[in-house]
Amino acid sequence: MEPRFQVETVHDREAYRNMVTVHYMLxxxxxxxxxxxxxxxxxxxxxxxxxxxxxxxxxxxxxxxxxxxxxxxxxxxxxxxxxxxxxxxxxxxxxxxxxxSKTFGIPTRYRFYEDRLDASDSEGTIETPYSQVTDLVETQGYHLIFLQSGQCIVARKSDLTLGTPEELGPFLAEACGRPLRTYEMPA
Structure with a gap:
């Protein structure tokens, strides 16, 4: 099965700032x-x-x-x-x-399938069913996917290599059965 969307993101300070701010504020x-x-x-x-x-x-x-x-x-x-x-x-x-932990600045590839998502980096690949998603949040530059494990997938919109940012949010909301919330990051 081919993925519907794919993002290859490097987690830098800005990505972590989005994750931390959204996590704390919401x-x-x-x-x-x-x-x-x-x-x-x-x-x-x-x-x-x-x-x-x-x-x-x-x-x-x-x-x-x-x-x-x-x-x-x-x-x-x-x-x-x-x-x-x-x-x-x-x-x-x-x-x-x-x-x-030597994960800062390391590229991570996220692929979104009809029934699951996976994350791949230099350590390997982890598959996660959409039923494990607890919250979906969209900021101006990112899609943030919070999981039951306490982890967060931080997908930079500009890094999509398959699909468009406008299609990814609604796809995730439908696949996860959760609403996509929008959060405006403070300046």
Whole structure:
């Protein structure tokens, strides 16, 4: 059986950045709602402390509301900063691990058949049925295929040697029985 699509990709820092960012932002990142809850709790603590027993104090209420307003406006920036920091640390670890295991910059060929996909590099070939796929994500330059094993197939769209990027996404969604999600990478 001939493959429908084939990609020959070298996993470089940009490929790993896409993988790490998508993995963290879609699979691991806590909801910003938790930060708002902590902010509300902090504002209540400020109000309680400022009130010093006089719970009807206008000064204490104003201080608590001001604290809540400042936190409410600052939380999206705090969340974005924290996410960037986490992703940068994760990327450094992944790249360091890939270099240590001598897989960084090594070409990998992915072939997509009707019933399975395979990955081949200098170590050999591994076949994976589409039933092992847990998530499909498309970024501007990559298709990311997350597997039950915890691995991720990072297929650079410009590296397709058989088929087109516009056809690969819908094919994978149908073959895996999962929706193809789109993620816009932060600048």
């Amino acid at each position: 699979h691991q990142k806590n909801s910003v709602k938790a930060l708002y809850a902590v902010g509300a709790l902090l504002a209540l603590c400020v109000w309680w402390t400022t009130a010093n027993g006089d719970l009807t104090s206008i000064r204490a209420l104003g201080t608590g509301l001001l604290t809540f307003a400042v936190l409410f406006l600052a939380i999206p920036y705090i969340d974005r900063f924290a996410a960037r920091q986490v992703c940068a640390r994760m990327l450094d670890r992944v790249v360091k691990g890939a270099k240590k």
